[in-house]
Amino acid sequence: MPEAPAGTLYRGREGMWSWLAHRVTGFAIFFFLLVHVLDTALVRVSPEAYNAVIGTYKNPVMGLGEAGLVAAVVYHAFNGIRITLIDFWSKGTRYQRVMLWIVIGLFVVTMAGFLPRHLGNVFGGH
Amino acid sequence: MSTEIAPETGSAEQAPGGAPVREPQAAAVASGRGERPDDGSFDVTLRIRRYLPEKDATAYWEEFTVRANRTDRLLDALHTVKWEIDGSLTFRRSCAHGICGSDAMRINGRNRLACKALLKDLDPAKPITVEPIKGLPVVKDLVVDMEPFFASYREVMPFLITGGNTPSAERRQSPEDRARYDDTTKCILCAACTSSCPVFWNDGQYFGPAAIVNAHRFIFDSRDEGGAQRLEILNDKEGVWRCRTIFNCTEACPRGIEVTKAIQEVKRAMITRAF
Numbered sequence: 013m014p015e016a017p018a019g020t021l022y023r024g025r026e027g028m029w030s031w032l033a034h035r036v037t038g039f040a041i042f043f044f045l046l047v048h049v050l051d052t053a054l055v056r057v058s059p060e061a062y063n064a065v066i067g068t069y070k071n072p073v074m075g076l077g078e079a080g081l082v083a084a085v086v087y088h089a090f091n092g093i094r095i096t097l098i099d100f101w102s103k104g105t106r107y108q109r110v111m112l113w114i115v116i117g118l119f120v121v122t123m124a125g126f127l128p129r130h131l132g133n134v135f136g137g138h
Numbered sequence: 139m140s141t142e143i144a145p146e147t148g149s150a151e152q153a154p155g156g157a158p159v160r161e162p163q164a165a166a167v168a169s170g171r172g173e174r175p176d177d178g179s180f181d182v183t184l185r186i187r188r189y190l191p192e193k194d195a196t197a198y199w200e201e202f203t204v205r206a207n208r209t210d211r212l213l214d215a216l217h218t219v220k221w222e223i224d225g226s227l228t229f230r231r232s233c234a235h236g237i238c239g240s241d242a243m244r245i246n247g248r249n250r251l252a253c254k255a256l257l258k259d260l261d262p263a264k265p266i267t268v269e270p271i272k273g274l275p276v277v278k279d280l281v282v283d284m285e286p287f288f289a290s291y292r293e294v295m296p297f298l299i300t301g302g303n304t305p306s307a308e309r310r311q312s313p314e315d316r317a318r319y320d321d322t323t324k325c326i327l328c329a330a331c332t333s334s335c336p337v338f339w340n341d342g343q344y345f346g347p348a349a350i351v352n353a354h355r356f357i358f359d360s361r362d363e364g365g366a367q368r369l370e371i372l373n374d375k376e377g378v379w380r381c382r383t384i385f386n387c388t389e390a391c392p393r394g395i396e397v398t399k400a401i402q403e404v405k406r407a408m409i410t411r412a413f
Contacts, residue, residue: 016196019187019269022334023247027385027398031336098383098402105399108385 026112034091037084044081075134079127086122090115178208182257183265184215189276190226197276201265206257212245212266213252229280236392239328243280244269249330249390271333273342287329290345294353294371299364315360322355322400324393331387331397343376347387347397350378354400357407369408378405 022028055062068074094111098104104111181203189197204218213234220227232238234253241252246260246267260266274282300309325348332338332346353372357365372378378401387397 016189017199019272020244020247020267022244022272022336022386024334024336024384024386025389027383027389028336031382031384095383098398099405102403102406105383105385105388105396105402108383108398 026109030091030094030112030115033087034095037088040081040084041088072134075131078134079130082126082130083119083123086126087115087119090118090122179205180208180262182206182215182262184212184219185265185267186219186227186279187267187269188227188279189270190278206262208258210257211253212250212255212257212260212268213241215257215266216252216268226279228278237326239326239392242271242328242330242333242392244271244333249334249386251328251330251392254392271329273333273335273339274329282329282333284329286342287332287346287348288327290332290349291327291352293345294349294368295364296352296356298356298359298362299367300361301363309361311360318360319355319358321395322351322358324395325351325355326393327352328392330390330392331395334386334390336384336386337380337382341376341380344380345372345374345377347381347401350381350401350404351395351397354404357404365407366411369404369411372404373408378408381405 051062051065054065091112094108094115097111098108182205183201183203185199185201187197188200202219202223204215204223206215206218213231216227216229216231220229229243229252230240231253232240234241236251236254239251242249243252244250244267245252245255249271252268257266268280270276270280270282274284274287276282327348329348331351332348335344335347338344338346350372353368356362357368381398381401383398383402385398387401388395388399391397
């Protein structure tokens with residue numbers, strides 16, 4: 013049976029994209045935590061094994077991954093506050109769009125403070 | 139009504155000489171037509187998702203170019219297609235004035251009523267995509283099976299529940315009490331909200347925004363005594379807690395109901411009731 017051609021993407025607005033980003037970042041953070049529990053548990057195997065594994069993280073690819081992880085956590089945290097306000101503040105639904113722009117603003121400010129220092133450490137080679 | 143829409147064929151009518159002509163955007167009617175007076179009419183292409191199960195098991199896209207007026211709505215253009223080009227095109231519409239809630243469809247990727255969407259607001263320079271609403275089984279072309287939607291609606295008991303003797307006069311209510319649920323009385327059950335909800339697309343068991351809106355209408359009615367029962371029904375795995383505050387429903391509602399706000403109020407009513 014031939015496949016039907018795809019339908020169009022639903023063109024939701026800020027609420028839909030913020031929800032999608034919240035999901036994606038949440039998923040990414042979950043997988044990080046999974047790996048993080050495993051590598052931290054290695055310290056119980058032997059401190060040398062732990063040090064060896066952590067040592068392999070010290071390369072530019074993982075450095076960029078760390079930047080992505082912080083970005084995901086920062087967005088997820090600020091947007092989580094927005095969602096909490098939508099849930100518990102009676103005017104929250106009416107200001108959800110404004111609050112998303114505040115979230116994005118806080119995200120940009122936080123990342124602007126973090127990224128230069130972090131990327132300096134990753135690529136500065138000291 | 140767009141009586142002068144003349145699709146495809148070169149219209150015989152000759153414009154009074156020298157009137158400025160608006161260039162048609164679509165190329166379908168290139169020759170044969172005489173100059174038209176600038177009455178503000180324009181050519182518009184509809185890209186419609188067709189599904190004719192008796193002919194073809196799969197859906198496909200089909201384009202129609204029709205002439206439309208500035209005052210025409212998408213519904214008028216669909217009528218022109220059905221009445222003058224292809225009678226097999228199938229869609230629902232009853233009142234055609236935004237009250238019956240029959241003609242909700244996905245227009246340029248967003249749920250709208252075809253009878254409330256003006257073509258000139260939809261950027262007619264580009265083809266306008268028209269699809270059936272999402273998440274409900276398509277029966278034919280733009281017609282979907284609304285039964286799952288109405289089943290959820292019935293489950294919240296959308297009628298006044300009272301106890302004791304019926305009063306001999308009307309049940310009185312203060313303007314303040316009436317205003318409490320005014321927003322959710324406006325629902326016309328068009329399913330634009332429910333079929334815009336990503337949670338509903340992935341899980342057809344979810345009650346959906348429309349059912350919750352109609353529960354809200356009675357939960358916050360001071361005359362109604364079935365509130366606790368309704369909250370119990372919606373305090374379900376597939377009830378209000380599945381709402382992820384995505385706001386597609388609020389944006390899609392042709393009646394301007396703050397749907398997400400109503401859902402949140404029902405959630406909060408459940409929490410406050412528990413303590």
